[in-house]
Amino acid sequence: MATAVQVEKTGKPPTYARITRDIAATLGRPSKGYYILFGAVLAVLGIGFIALLYQIRYGLGVAGYVPPVMWGVYITTFVFWVGIAHSGTLISAILFLFRSAWRTSVYRTAEAMTVFAVMTAGLFPLIHVGRLWFAYWLIPYPNQRQLWVNFKSPLVWDLFAIGTYFTVSTVFLIVGLVPDVAAVRDKARGWRKKLYTITSVGWRGTDQQWRHYTRAYLYLAALATPLVLSVHSVVSWDFAVSIVPGWHATIFAPYFVAGAIYSGVALVITLLVPLRKVFKLEEYITQDHFENLGKLMLLTGLIVGYAYVVEFFIAWYSGNPFEQDAFYNRAFGEYWWASWTMLLCNGALPFLLWIRKVRRSIPVLFVISLFVNLGMWFERFVIIVVSLSFEYEPYAMGHYTPTWVEWAILAGSFAWFFMWFLLFAKNFPTVSITEVKEIIPMPRRKERS
């Protein structure tokens, strides 16, 4: 329990009343800086939206697709955001099942990040299909053409996996929020009181409510755990089930899941560092939490680095010239810079995390997390674009360069994500009040003998 919350100088953990007060204090009136940041985010989102409208007006030709590279920045960014989502569920569900106490103060942020990241990811298949007003054709429903979707296609598996993931992670976030919102409700005034009264759905913390709640939460965590592992496996099968050299590998599912958690933990660190500072939560989100997140990053980073090496090894060992050429092209072809960005940021950088001082230095971790996110975006770019641009037949190879429309929509996706996160952070507790209290024993009149 030592890592759970910072023990005050008096040697005693904070009281329940102080926890409620400290965390409820993060929800007050936003500062000027918040509005400036929010305005900037909306401006970038606007640029992204204009780019999208431009693409809708003139068609997918405004994206840089060149046969055979018909999957580009949109699919790269889709996989990137789905991956980001994964660490939230890891921290909220898997570490819950493992009863690890340190998760309590960071899981809410991670979980909110999950939901917003899936909301961002979900936009990209729609943007990518071009005629997004026909996106509902993905859904199996009885129609006058009597056609059904092809359930043997990994793209349809994807729809089911992402749809389920979005629904379940949202439900999980809301269920976790209810007792906290009730705690904030009982302190709030004005319009916030009304908001929290509605969103706490009558929660009062009665024995009956807790009895059902703790069970339901346990089962939701137990369902979310296999779900999170399945989602990025399914995303990886979008590639692995085809026969493109560089995609067709059995290692893809675990490789993608590890990469997803890796990038997600990095973004959790990126978000928590400023959040902790602005909300003055140093006592609840401590150096120990960052060290643990650093360890998670080290573990998953090593798995990812190992997968990179194994991919090259298998390409060489397979004796398959297409596979060998694809990987030679990956390292020394025209996209060499993308591959080396990926290898350095994701493969080499985590080795710094072996050093305890690095793991415990919050500024250094913050910088590493930014590089990991950059590297993970490039990983998806390398897997998708580089593999597609260099398939079997030399006369059918092509070079893809993203256009300004794609970059603008990519930037817009970050703005979309941060818009939701900023709205969430000022209106709902970003640190779980109830779960932080839970790791501190309730006061007793008599010490237990």
Place this chain on the structure above:
Amino acid sequence: MKKPPGGILAIFEHIDSATASVSALKKVGYNDLTVYSPVPSHELEVAVGHSVSPVRLWTLFGGLAGLASGFALTLWTSYDYPIVVGGKGIGSIPPYIVIAFELTILFGALSTVAGLIVHAIRNARSAAYDPRCTDDRIGIFVPCPVERRRQVEEVLRTNGAEEVRVEI
């Protein structure tokens, strides 16, 4: 909304006092208690004496329904418009496992939440409440007629209640 029944609401600072009060009240025959606490507490749960929540059955049946509908949807649509894709059988089970798996999780989770709503929201407003109970205090509400209030109050006070008040 149903009018709350009259009774006594006691506020506790210490968990052991609250647990002792619950046990003492149950001993003299008050089983219809409502205990409020800011965090779930195993001690209180044992004192109140609940059985395991039926929410788990909701999860089970929801999950099974999801599994069945996943296979039903994929197989039925395949045979409804039979078309050979990639040389595979019309209804080919391995790819459909993915859909069935996802729907198992989806239906399981949604039905767990439905179970939670049905069981936990019901009865939530039938007892008196104090807002301190979501902060740092434990509350016990004992519904009882006027003539028995003195006895209940005494039990609560001797077991260390910080505050005892009559709620009508």
